[in-house]
Amino acid sequence: xxxxxxxxxxxxxxxxxxxxxxxxxxxxxxxxxxxxxxxxxxxxxxxxxxxxxxxxxxxxxxxxxxxxxxxxxxxxxxxxxxxxxxxxxxxxxxxxxxxxxxxxxxxxxxxxxxxxxxxxxxxxxxxxxxxxxxxxxxxxxxxxxxxxxxxxxxxxxxxxxxxxxxxxxxxxxxxxx
Amino acid sequence: xxxxxxxxxxxxxxxxxxxxxxxxxxxxxxxxxxxxxxxxxxxxxxxxxxxxxxxxxxxxxxxxxxxxxxxxxxxxxxxxxxxxxxxxxxxxxxxxxxxxxxxxxxxxxxxxxxxxxxxxxxxxxxxxxxxxxxxxxxxxxxxxxxxxxxxxxxxxxxxxxxxxxxxxxxxxxxxxxxxxxxxxxxxxxxxxxxxxxxxxxxxxxxxxxxxxxxxxxxxxxxxxxxxxxxxxxxxxxxxxxxxxxxxxxxxxxxxxxxxxxxxxxxx
Numbered sequence: 001x002x003x004x005x006x007x008x009x010x011x012x013x014x015x016x017x018x019x020x021x022x023x024x025x026x027x028x029x030x031x032x033x034x035x036x037x038x039x040x041x042x043x044x045x046x047x048x049x050x051x052x053x054x055x056x057x058x059x060x061x062x063x064x065x066x067x068x069x070x071x072x073x074x075x076x077x078x079x080x081x082x083x084x085x086x087x088x089x090x091x092x093x094x095x096x097x098x099x100x101x102x103x104x105x106x107x108x109x110x111x112x113x114x115x116x117x118x119x120x121x122x123x124x125x126x127x128x129x130x131x132x133x134x135x136x137x138x139x140x141x142x143x144x145x146x147x148x149x150x151x152x153x154x155x156x157x158x159x160x161x162x163x164x165x166x167x168x169x170x171x172x173x174x175x176x177x
Numbered sequence: 178x179x180x181x182x183x184x185x186x187x188x189x190x191x192x193x194x195x196x197x198x199x200x201x202x203x204x205x206x207x208x209x210x211x212x213x214x215x216x217x218x219x220x221x222x223x224x225x226x227x228x229x230x231x232x233x234x235x236x237x238x239x240x241x242x243x244x245x246x247x248x249x250x251x252x253x254x255x256x257x258x259x260x261x262x263x264x265x266x267x268x269x270x271x272x273x274x275x276x277x278x279x280x281x282x283x284x285x286x287x288x289x290x291x292x293x294x295x296x297x298x299x300x301x302x303x304x305x306x307x308x309x310x311x312x313x314x315x316x317x318x319x320x321x322x323x324x325x326x327x328x329x330x331x332x333x334x335x336x337x338x339x340x341x342x343x344x345x346x347x348x349x350x351x352x353x354x355x356x357x358x359x360x361x362x363x364x365x366x367x368x369x370x371x372x373x374x375x376x377x378x379x380x381x382x383x384x385x386x387x388x389x390x391x392x393x394x395x396x397x398x399x400x401x402x403x404x405x406x407x408x409x410x411x412x413x414x415x416x417x418x419x420x421x422x423x424x425x426x427x428x429x430x431x432x433x434x435x436x437x438x439x440x441x442x443x444x
Contacts, residue, residue, distance in 0.1 A: 041435075044433070047431040048433075049429050049430065049432075054430065057425075057430070060338040060339070061271075066273075077251075077255075078298075079247055080247075080251075100257075101255050
């Protein structure tokens with residue numbers, strides 16, 4: 001059994017930053033306030049230390065990085081998540097997954113305004129080739145009256161006016177990205 | 178003058194000059210404002226109606242972070258969430274995909290039945306709300322599910338255990354649910370954590386009959402110990418009892434020895 005004083009000698013600091021505390025001058029009447037006292041009853045400061053249950057504390061540590069999925073290339077998991085299978089030489093372009101291992105296809109939409117934009121991020125290589133192939137695919141799938149698309153090369157992005165997330169995802173999965 | 182972005186201003190009149198945002202004449206420009214809700218004399222909206230039962234008890238009601246079964250399965254598929262350990266509030270928030278705010282009167286996680294047809298994982302789940310279909314989906318795959326209440330203080334600790342341990346205060350006892358929730362958490366049909374385990378086992382069998390699946394035997398499963406791991410109703414973290422202080426710096430757990438304290442923290 002250790003007392004709190006003995007534990008403090010182990011180097012257990014209270015949570016105060018090491019920098020000097022900058023305090024303002026106290027109110028003049030503060031010296032006249034009744035002083036409070038707080039005593040810890042006897043026996044309360046005796047503590048028992050243990051490392052046996054430290055495993056349970058380590059269980060609570062959050063992971064520092066996003067874990068890598070364990071899947072063979074092209075494997076389809078029960079939730080519908082597909083592992084990437086394409087390599088950089090397969091096509092003139094390459095669309096890697098984002099840091100959460102998901103396809104980088106996003107729908108930008110401001111509520112109230114009827115303005116939707118589907119965008120594909122992180123496009124590497126010949127972005128214009130991907131743009132044309134995607135244009136053909138979307139025309140075939142949805143036959144829209146107007147299809148506005150553009151490739152923003154410096155930002156490595158392809159933007160499509162409208163809601164085409166499902167079709168774009170399907171296209172990228174077919175390519176193995 | 179309205180600025181669309183935080184463009185640099187030099188405090189000159191060109192950015193908001195003349196009336197400087199105060200309008201013209203009236204109580205606004207003369208800085209003698211009318212009280213909030215005043216409608217220049219007619220009976221104001223906030224006084225027209227004697228009661229508004231729509232918001233009655235709103236301050237007592239909790240909201241829950243929705244988590245659909247499809248997302249849960251996707252998290253398991255991409256190894257974001259590990260199923261070799263019991264999954265509770267702490268595990269779910271540790272993925273970094275959710276933010277549970279106890280200060281905003283949020284109670285935790287609520288499982289929704291979107292995607293239960295593709296749910297195939299064997300998990301030991303502990304959430305704050307689950308519907309019957311969700312319970313059936315989990316139990317059909319050989320898992321277990323419990324609904325447990327976390328009072329705001331306990332939820333704050335559970336959602337960010339590292340921040341809680343850094344405070345250096347003893348782990349508190351989890352409080353029992355309030356009046357409007359005690360029935361929900363004591364009902365074996367909901368797999369409440371306060372329900373009788375024998376009743377829960379009976380309800381598992383009845384649910385399997387209702388939904389038409391063969392109830393897997395957990396006792397013969399290789400993950401039996403993990404699936405049957407449960408917290409005490411007063412416990413926040415698995416394996417750590419209330420009253421203990423966790424020192425992250427020294428990698429130590431300090432336990433009280435005073436019998437009065439031990440009695441206080443014991444269940």
